[in-house]
Amino acid sequence: MKKRRFSLSDFDICDFKLIGIHSQQEPHKLAYLINSVLRTSFKRMKNDLDLTVSGKSISFPIFDYFNKEWDTKSYLICNKVNTEQEFVAVNNLFETExxxxxxxxxxxxxxxxxxxxxxxxxxIFNPELIIKKLIKMHQISMVYIIGSHAIKHPEHLILD
Known part of the structure; x- marks a missing residue:
């Protein structure tokens, strides 16, 4: 029997709109603020988005929301996660930083x-509607659409 190999191009994984948000707020605080402005109910998912990046296992916090009226699922995902790593100081072998x-x-x-x-x-969804509301928030410095077809690793955004 001949084996069939699948690649990402076999599936249309770009059936989504992606909005980039610049904010220094903590993830739970930003989710709360977005909920109040957009009248949504983003909630922290039980499991984070776990990926191996640069040989390290990293957990990206993720919040989800299902809109019954539009029959759409939305996710608020941290794009940046700070990690700490211990190393031995150059000047002193007995101290770590x-x-x-x-x-x-x-x-x-x-x-x-x-x-x-x-x-x-x-x-059918117009992301400009969300952007107009979010840009008015003082806690967000910039909001814009990211073209889903321009993303080098869209597989990182497969969440189900």
Missing amino acids: DLVTSEFLLEDYKRVDYLLKIDDELD
Whole structure:
């Protein structure tokens, strides 16, 4: 029997809208603020989005919301996670120091703090409606659409 190999191009995984958010808020605080402005109910998922990045296992916090009216699922995902790593100080072999580094879900968008992914199989959702509301928030410095077909690793955004 001949084996069939699948690649990402066999599936249309770009049936979503993606919004980049720049904000220094903690994830739970930003989810709360977005809920109050958009009248949504983003809740922290039980499991984070776990990926291996640069040989390290990283957990990206993720919040989800299902809109019954539009029959769409949305996700608020941290794009940047700070990790701590102990290392021995150069001057003293008996002291260790913590090195904080940042890891990114989408490497090409290092300046983006959060991603708002909206599943849109029917291509009927207009992300500009959300952007107009979010840009008015003082806690958000910038919001914009990220073209889903321009993402180098869209498989990182497969959440179900």
